[in-house]
Amino acid sequence: MERDPFVYAHEREDDIVWMSQNTNQLETSPEILRAMKDALEEGKHNLYPHSDGILGLKEMVLEDLGLQDGFDALITNGGIEGTYTLTRAMLKAGDNVIASDPSFMPIHHQIELCGAEPKEIDIYKDPYKMKVEEVKETVDDDTEMILLIDPLNPLGSSYTKKEVKGISQIAEDNDLLLIHDVTYRDFDYDHTLASEFVPERTVFACSFSKNIGFAGMRLGALVMPDEYSDILHKYRTNVLSANVIAQVGAKKALETKEEWLPDMLEQSRKNQRIIKDAVEEIPDIHLPVFPSSTNMFVIDIEETGLDPQEVQKKLLYEHNVFVRGGNYLSKTAGDKFIRISFTVPEEGVRKFADKLPEVLEEMR
Numbered sequence: 001m002e003r004d005p006f007v008y009a010h011e012r013e014d015d016i017v018w019m020s021q022n023t024n025q026l027e028t029s030p031e032i033l034r035a036m037k038d039a040l041e042e043g044k045h046n047l048y049p050h051s052d053g054i055l056g057l058k059e060m061v062l063e064d065l066g067l068q069d070g071f072d073a074l075i076t077n078g079g080i081e082g083t084y085t086l087t088r089a090m091l092k093a094g095d096n097v098i099a100s101d102p103s104f105m106p107i108h109h110q111i112e113l114c115g116a117e118p119k120e121i122d123i124y125k126d127p128y129k130m131k132v133e134e135v136k137e138t139v140d141d142d143t144e145m146i147l148l149i150d151p152l153n154p155l156g157s158s159y160t161k162k163e164v165k166g167i168s169q170i171a172e173d174n175d176l177l178l179i180h181d182v183t184y185r186d187f188d189y190d191h192t193l194a195s196e197f198v199p200e201r202t203v204f205a206c207s208f209s210k211n212i213g214f215a216g217m218r219l220g221a222l223v224m225p226d227e228y229s230d231i232l233h234k235y236r237t238n239v240l241s242a243n244v245i246a247q248v249g250a251k252k253a254l255e256t257k258e259e260w261l262p263d264m265l266e267q268s269r270k271n272q273r274i275i276k277d278a279v280e281e282i283p284d285i286h287l288p289v290f291p292s293s294t295n296m297f298v299i300d301i302e303e304t305g306l307d308p309q310e311v312q313k314k315l316l317y318e319h320n321v322f323v324r325g326g327n328y329l330s331k332t333a334g335d336k337f338i339r340i341s342f343t344v345p346e347e348g349v350r351k352f353a354d355k356l357p358e359v360l361e362e363m364r
Protein backbone atom coordinates (compact mmCIF):
# COMPACT_ATOMS: atom_id res chain seq x y z
CA MET A 1 0.00 0.00 0.00
CA GLU A 2 1.23 3.47 -0.83
CA ARG A 3 2.53 5.58 2.05
CA ASP A 4 0.46 8.55 3.14
CA PRO A 5 2.71 11.63 2.91
CA PHE A 6 0.85 13.37 5.74
CA VAL A 7 1.23 10.45 8.14
CA TYR A 8 4.87 10.18 7.08
CA ALA A 9 5.49 13.89 7.72
CA HIS A 10 3.63 14.03 11.03
CA GLU A 11 5.48 10.98 12.31
CA ARG A 12 8.71 12.93 11.76
CA GLU A 13 7.25 16.33 12.55
CA ASP A 14 10.37 17.95 14.00
CA ASP A 15 12.65 16.77 11.18
CA ILE A 16 10.48 18.01 8.33
CA VAL A 17 10.91 21.27 6.45
CA TRP A 18 7.23 22.23 6.31
CA MET A 19 6.87 24.13 3.04
CA SER A 20 3.61 22.38 2.19
CA GLN A 21 1.09 24.22 4.36
CA ASN A 22 1.52 28.01 4.09
CA THR A 23 1.93 27.98 7.82
CA ASN A 24 4.34 30.32 9.52
CA GLN A 25 7.14 28.81 11.57
CA LEU A 26 9.14 31.98 11.93
CA GLU A 27 9.70 32.97 15.53
CA THR A 28 6.57 34.04 17.43
CA SER A 29 7.15 37.23 19.38
CA PRO A 30 8.02 36.51 23.04
CA GLU A 31 5.36 38.99 24.15
CA ILE A 32 2.61 37.02 22.41
CA LEU A 33 3.90 33.76 23.87
CA ARG A 34 4.08 35.32 27.34
CA ALA A 35 0.46 36.50 27.13
CA MET A 36 -0.68 32.98 26.24
CA LYS A 37 1.42 31.31 28.94
CA ASP A 38 0.05 33.73 31.53
CA ALA A 39 -3.50 32.99 30.39
CA LEU A 40 -2.88 29.26 30.83
CA GLU A 41 -1.37 29.76 34.26
CA GLU A 42 -4.35 31.88 35.26
CA GLY A 43 -6.65 29.03 34.26
CA LYS A 44 -8.38 30.92 31.45
CA HIS A 45 -8.76 27.61 29.62
CA ASN A 46 -11.17 26.34 32.29
CA LEU A 47 -14.01 28.61 31.18
CA TYR A 48 -15.89 29.02 27.95
CA PRO A 49 -14.97 32.38 26.51
CA HIS A 50 -17.68 34.94 25.84
CA SER A 51 -19.73 33.66 22.95
CA ASP A 52 -18.70 36.59 20.73
CA GLY A 53 -15.03 36.16 21.59
CA ILE A 54 -13.03 37.48 24.53
CA LEU A 55 -13.90 41.06 25.31
CA GLY A 56 -12.20 43.54 23.07
CA LEU A 57 -10.96 41.13 20.40
CA LYS A 58 -13.78 41.74 17.95
CA GLU A 59 -13.23 45.50 18.11
CA MET A 60 -9.51 45.01 17.53
CA VAL A 61 -10.16 42.84 14.48
CA LEU A 62 -12.39 45.56 13.02
CA GLU A 63 -9.86 48.24 13.85
CA ASP A 64 -7.09 46.23 12.20
CA LEU A 65 -9.14 46.36 8.99
CA GLY A 66 -9.72 50.07 9.45
CA LEU A 67 -13.46 49.47 9.89
CA GLN A 68 -15.65 51.28 12.36
CA ASP A 69 -19.40 51.67 12.36
CA GLY A 70 -21.49 49.43 10.22
CA PHE A 71 -19.54 46.18 10.67
CA ASP A 72 -19.69 43.25 13.03
CA ALA A 73 -17.44 40.18 13.42
CA LEU A 74 -17.67 36.55 14.39
CA ILE A 75 -14.59 35.07 16.04
CA THR A 76 -14.18 31.67 14.40
CA ASN A 77 -12.13 28.50 14.58
CA GLY A 78 -9.91 29.62 11.72
CA GLY A 79 -10.91 31.48 8.60
CA ILE A 80 -12.19 28.20 7.21
CA GLU A 81 -15.04 28.11 9.73
CA GLY A 82 -15.98 31.64 8.73
CA THR A 83 -16.39 30.77 5.05
CA TYR A 84 -18.30 27.62 6.02
CA THR A 85 -20.76 29.70 8.05
CA LEU A 86 -21.08 32.28 5.30
CA THR A 87 -21.66 29.82 2.46
CA ARG A 88 -24.13 27.79 4.54
CA ALA A 89 -26.11 30.89 5.47
CA MET A 90 -26.16 32.65 2.12
CA LEU A 91 -26.15 30.01 -0.65
CA LYS A 92 -28.81 27.63 -1.88
CA ALA A 93 -28.91 24.89 -4.50
CA GLY A 94 -28.61 26.28 -8.01
CA ASP A 95 -26.64 29.40 -7.03
CA ASN A 96 -23.15 29.98 -8.26
CA VAL A 97 -20.09 31.80 -6.98
CA ILE A 98 -17.43 33.33 -9.23
CA ALA A 99 -14.02 31.99 -8.22
CA SER A 100 -10.65 31.16 -9.73
CA ASP A 101 -8.68 28.04 -10.55
CA PRO A 102 -6.02 27.65 -9.08
CA SER A 103 -7.48 28.59 -5.73
CA PHE A 104 -7.80 27.51 -2.11
CA MET A 105 -10.15 24.68 -3.04
CA PRO A 106 -11.64 23.90 0.40
CA ILE A 107 -13.86 27.00 0.01
CA HIS A 108 -15.05 25.66 -3.35
CA HIS A 109 -16.02 22.44 -1.58
CA GLN A 110 -17.99 24.45 0.96
CA ILE A 111 -19.85 26.12 -1.91
CA GLU A 112 -20.61 22.70 -3.41
CA LEU A 113 -21.91 21.43 -0.06
CA CYS A 114 -24.68 24.02 -0.38
CA GLY A 115 -25.65 22.61 -3.77
CA ALA A 116 -24.15 25.72 -5.38
CA GLU A 117 -21.47 25.82 -8.06
CA PRO A 118 -18.09 27.53 -7.98
CA LYS A 119 -17.75 29.03 -11.47
CA GLU A 120 -14.00 28.85 -11.85
CA ILE A 121 -12.13 31.26 -14.08
CA ASP A 122 -8.91 29.73 -15.39
CA ILE A 123 -6.15 32.01 -14.13
CA TYR A 124 -3.14 29.81 -14.77
CA LYS A 125 -1.98 32.31 -17.39
CA ASP A 126 -0.75 35.88 -17.27
CA PRO A 127 -1.62 37.90 -15.09
CA TYR A 128 -2.35 34.87 -12.86
CA LYS A 129 -5.43 36.40 -11.28
CA MET A 130 -9.05 37.08 -12.28
CA LYS A 131 -9.37 39.90 -14.79
CA VAL A 132 -12.19 42.33 -14.17
CA GLU A 133 -13.57 41.69 -17.67
CA GLU A 134 -13.55 37.92 -17.12
CA VAL A 135 -15.43 38.27 -13.86
CA LYS A 136 -18.03 40.43 -15.60
CA GLU A 137 -18.49 37.90 -18.41
CA THR A 138 -18.82 34.99 -15.98
CA VAL A 139 -21.66 36.47 -13.92
CA ASP A 140 -25.09 35.10 -14.79
CA ASP A 141 -28.59 35.16 -13.31
CA ASP A 142 -27.70 32.52 -10.71
CA THR A 143 -24.58 34.24 -9.43
CA GLU A 144 -24.80 35.14 -5.73
CA MET A 145 -21.24 35.89 -4.76
CA ILE A 146 -17.72 36.60 -5.93
CA LEU A 147 -14.91 34.88 -4.05
CA LEU A 148 -11.93 37.22 -4.10
CA ILE A 149 -8.95 35.57 -2.44
CA ASP A 150 -6.46 38.39 -2.24
CA PRO A 151 -3.56 37.84 -2.03
CA LEU A 152 -4.10 34.49 -3.65
CA ASN A 153 -3.21 31.02 -2.47
CA PRO A 154 -1.37 29.40 -4.26
CA LEU A 155 0.04 31.81 -6.84
CA GLY A 156 0.99 34.75 -4.62
CA SER A 157 -0.69 37.25 -6.92
CA SER A 158 -2.69 40.16 -5.51
CA TYR A 159 -5.17 42.68 -6.86
CA THR A 160 -4.47 46.36 -7.49
CA LYS A 161 -6.76 49.05 -6.16
CA LYS A 162 -8.19 49.49 -9.67
CA GLU A 163 -8.92 45.77 -9.95
CA VAL A 164 -10.57 45.60 -6.51
CA LYS A 165 -12.64 48.61 -7.49
CA GLY A 166 -13.63 46.98 -10.80
CA ILE A 167 -14.65 43.71 -9.14
CA SER A 168 -16.53 45.63 -6.44
CA GLN A 169 -18.43 47.49 -9.15
CA ILE A 170 -19.50 44.15 -10.67
CA ALA A 171 -20.81 43.10 -7.24
CA GLU A 172 -22.71 46.36 -7.03
CA ASP A 173 -24.15 46.20 -10.55
CA ASN A 174 -25.34 42.62 -10.11
CA ASP A 175 -26.47 42.72 -6.49
CA LEU A 176 -23.80 40.23 -5.35
CA LEU A 177 -21.98 39.62 -2.09
CA LEU A 178 -18.20 39.88 -2.26
CA ILE A 179 -16.24 37.47 -0.08
CA HIS A 180 -12.90 39.15 0.34
CA ASP A 181 -10.63 36.45 1.76
CA VAL A 182 -7.80 38.47 3.27
CA THR A 183 -6.00 35.59 4.97
CA TYR A 184 -2.63 36.77 3.54
CA ARG A 185 -3.25 40.51 3.64
CA ASP A 186 -0.37 41.28 6.00
CA PHE A 187 2.12 39.84 3.50
CA ASP A 188 0.98 42.12 0.69
CA TYR A 189 3.08 45.08 -0.43
CA ASP A 190 0.03 47.23 -1.08
CA HIS A 191 -3.40 45.89 -0.20
CA THR A 192 -6.83 47.34 -0.89
CA LEU A 193 -9.94 46.29 1.01
CA ALA A 194 -13.15 45.93 -1.01
CA SER A 195 -15.01 47.71 1.81
CA GLU A 196 -13.46 50.90 0.42
CA PHE A 197 -15.87 50.60 -2.52
CA VAL A 198 -18.80 48.39 -1.50
CA PRO A 199 -18.89 48.31 2.32
CA GLU A 200 -22.46 47.04 2.40
CA ARG A 201 -21.59 44.02 0.18
CA THR A 202 -18.21 42.97 1.52
CA VAL A 203 -17.68 40.09 3.92
CA PHE A 204 -14.09 39.51 5.02
CA ALA A 205 -12.66 36.10 5.83
CA CYS A 206 -9.71 36.65 8.17
CA SER A 207 -7.17 34.32 9.68
CA PHE A 208 -4.55 34.36 12.41
CA SER A 209 -2.86 31.27 10.96
CA LYS A 210 -0.41 32.98 8.65
CA ASN A 211 0.55 36.40 9.95
CA ILE A 212 1.15 35.33 13.56
CA GLY A 213 1.69 31.66 12.83
CA PHE A 214 -1.34 30.40 14.78
CA ALA A 215 -2.35 27.64 12.34
CA GLY A 216 -2.40 25.04 15.09
CA MET A 217 -4.36 27.31 17.43
CA ARG A 218 -7.29 27.58 15.00
CA LEU A 219 -8.44 31.17 15.09
CA GLY A 220 -9.93 33.51 12.53
CA ALA A 221 -12.78 35.94 12.04
CA LEU A 222 -15.64 36.61 9.70
CA VAL A 223 -16.32 40.31 9.34
CA MET A 224 -19.63 41.38 7.90
CA PRO A 225 -21.78 44.48 7.34
CA ASP A 226 -24.27 44.87 10.22
CA GLU A 227 -27.11 43.90 7.91
CA TYR A 228 -25.77 40.32 7.75
CA SER A 229 -24.85 40.01 11.41
CA ASP A 230 -28.07 38.30 12.57
CA ILE A 231 -28.19 35.68 9.86
CA LEU A 232 -24.50 34.84 10.20
CA HIS A 233 -24.73 34.60 13.98
CA LYS A 234 -27.62 32.20 13.49
CA TYR A 235 -25.60 29.92 11.24
CA ARG A 236 -22.33 29.92 13.16
CA THR A 237 -21.23 26.40 13.91
CA ASN A 238 -19.85 27.10 17.37
CA VAL A 239 -21.81 29.29 19.78
CA LEU A 240 -19.28 28.37 22.47
CA SER A 241 -16.62 30.49 20.76
CA ALA A 242 -13.06 29.53 19.80
CA ASN A 243 -9.85 28.58 21.62
CA VAL A 244 -9.48 31.11 24.43
CA ILE A 245 -5.67 30.93 24.67
CA ALA A 246 -5.45 31.66 20.94
CA GLN A 247 -7.76 34.65 21.43
CA VAL A 248 -5.53 36.05 24.18
CA GLY A 249 -2.52 35.62 21.87
CA ALA A 250 -4.34 37.25 18.96
CA LYS A 251 -5.26 40.26 21.07
CA LYS A 252 -1.66 40.73 22.10
CA ALA A 253 -0.55 40.24 18.49
CA LEU A 254 -2.89 42.93 17.19
CA GLU A 255 -1.84 45.27 20.00
CA THR A 256 1.86 44.83 19.16
CA LYS A 257 1.66 44.29 15.40
CA GLU A 258 4.16 46.99 14.53
CA GLU A 259 6.75 45.29 16.71
CA TRP A 260 6.71 41.81 15.13
CA LEU A 261 5.32 42.22 11.61
CA PRO A 262 8.28 44.03 9.94
CA ASP A 263 10.85 41.41 11.01
CA MET A 264 8.59 38.56 9.97
CA LEU A 265 8.03 40.12 6.55
CA GLU A 266 11.71 40.77 6.07
CA GLN A 267 12.58 37.12 6.69
CA SER A 268 9.72 35.91 4.52
CA ARG A 269 10.84 38.12 1.64
CA LYS A 270 14.47 37.12 2.06
CA ASN A 271 13.42 33.47 1.93
CA GLN A 272 11.49 33.94 -1.29
CA ARG A 273 14.53 35.55 -2.91
CA ILE A 274 16.70 32.58 -1.90
CA ILE A 275 14.26 30.27 -3.70
CA LYS A 276 14.05 32.57 -6.72
CA ASP A 277 17.83 32.52 -7.08
CA ALA A 278 17.81 28.72 -6.95
CA VAL A 279 14.98 28.44 -9.49
CA GLU A 280 16.78 30.71 -11.94
CA GLU A 281 19.69 28.29 -12.06
CA ILE A 282 17.53 25.30 -13.01
CA PRO A 283 16.61 24.75 -16.68
CA ASP A 284 12.94 24.52 -17.74
CA ILE A 285 11.34 25.73 -14.52
CA HIS A 286 10.11 29.20 -13.60
CA LEU A 287 8.10 31.31 -11.16
CA PRO A 288 4.86 32.55 -12.77
CA VAL A 289 4.49 35.20 -10.07
CA PHE A 290 7.38 37.05 -8.41
CA PRO A 291 7.54 38.70 -5.98
CA SER A 292 4.75 36.90 -4.20
CA SER A 293 2.38 38.99 -2.11
CA THR A 294 1.88 36.06 0.25
CA ASN A 295 4.14 33.61 2.08
CA MET A 296 4.12 31.18 -0.86
CA PHE A 297 4.36 30.92 -4.63
CA VAL A 298 4.29 28.22 -7.25
CA ILE A 299 7.17 26.85 -9.28
CA ASP A 300 6.07 25.87 -12.77
CA ILE A 301 7.74 22.60 -13.80
CA GLU A 302 5.61 21.80 -16.85
CA GLU A 303 8.49 21.96 -19.32
CA THR A 304 10.46 19.34 -17.41
CA GLY A 305 7.67 16.83 -18.15
CA LEU A 306 7.84 15.72 -14.50
CA ASP A 307 4.81 14.96 -12.37
CA PRO A 308 4.53 17.47 -9.48
CA GLN A 309 3.10 14.78 -7.22
CA GLU A 310 6.21 12.65 -7.82
CA VAL A 311 8.46 15.63 -7.11
CA GLN A 312 6.56 16.14 -3.85
CA LYS A 313 7.12 12.50 -2.87
CA LYS A 314 10.81 12.45 -3.70
CA LEU A 315 11.55 15.65 -1.80
CA LEU A 316 9.62 14.34 1.20
CA TYR A 317 10.66 10.72 1.36
CA GLU A 318 14.32 11.25 0.46
CA HIS A 319 15.03 14.65 2.01
CA ASN A 320 12.26 15.40 4.54
CA VAL A 321 11.31 18.53 2.61
CA PHE A 322 7.52 18.77 2.28
CA VAL A 323 6.11 20.82 -0.63
CA ARG A 324 2.70 20.52 -2.26
CA GLY A 325 1.98 19.10 -5.72
CA GLY A 326 -0.43 21.27 -7.71
CA ASN A 327 -3.41 18.91 -7.79
CA TYR A 328 -4.58 20.04 -4.33
CA LEU A 329 -4.91 23.59 -5.65
CA SER A 330 -6.15 23.28 -9.19
CA LYS A 331 -8.53 21.08 -11.13
CA THR A 332 -6.99 22.02 -14.47
CA ALA A 333 -3.35 23.07 -13.95
CA GLY A 334 -2.39 20.80 -11.05
CA ASP A 335 0.04 18.81 -13.18
CA LYS A 336 2.10 21.91 -13.96
CA PHE A 337 3.41 23.19 -10.64
CA ILE A 338 4.48 22.67 -7.08
CA ARG A 339 3.62 25.16 -4.33
CA ILE A 340 6.24 26.27 -1.84
CA SER A 341 5.69 28.22 1.36
CA PHE A 342 8.64 30.10 2.70
CA THR A 343 7.69 31.26 6.19
CA VAL A 344 9.94 28.55 7.58
CA PRO A 345 13.36 29.02 9.18
CA GLU A 346 15.99 30.05 6.61
CA GLU A 347 17.93 26.84 7.17
CA GLY A 348 14.99 24.88 5.75
CA VAL A 349 14.68 27.22 2.77
CA ARG A 350 18.36 26.72 2.01
CA LYS A 351 17.94 22.96 2.25
CA PHE A 352 15.10 23.12 -0.28
CA ALA A 353 17.13 25.38 -2.59
CA ASP A 354 19.94 22.88 -2.38
CA LYS A 355 17.87 19.72 -2.91
CA LEU A 356 15.50 20.93 -5.65
CA PRO A 357 18.08 20.89 -8.50
CA GLU A 358 19.38 17.52 -7.36
CA VAL A 359 15.90 15.95 -7.21
CA LEU A 360 14.81 17.31 -10.59
CA GLU A 361 18.06 16.21 -12.22
CA GLU A 362 17.74 12.70 -10.85
CA MET A 363 14.13 12.43 -12.01
CA ARG A 364 14.79 13.61 -15.57
Ligand SMILES: Cc1ncc(COP(=O)(O)O)c(C=O)c1O
Residues within 6 Å of the ligand: 021, 022, 077, 078, 079, 080, 081, 104, 149, 153, 181, 183, 206, 207, 208, 209, 215, 219, 220
Ligand atom coordinates in the same frame (compact mmCIF):
# COMPACT_ATOMS: atom_id res chain seq x y z
C1 LIG B 1 -7.08 31.55 1.09
C2 LIG B 1 -7.26 30.84 2.37
N1 LIG B 1 -8.38 31.05 3.10
C3 LIG B 1 -8.56 30.43 4.27
C4 LIG B 1 -7.63 29.54 4.77
C5 LIG B 1 -7.93 28.89 6.08
O1 LIG B 1 -7.17 29.43 7.10
P1 LIG B 1 -7.43 29.09 8.63
O2 LIG B 1 -6.22 28.35 9.09
O3 LIG B 1 -7.57 30.41 9.30
O4 LIG B 1 -8.65 28.27 8.73
C6 LIG B 1 -6.47 29.27 4.05
C7 LIG B 1 -5.49 28.30 4.55
O5 LIG B 1 -4.51 27.97 3.94
C8 LIG B 1 -6.28 29.94 2.82
O6 LIG B 1 -5.19 29.74 2.07
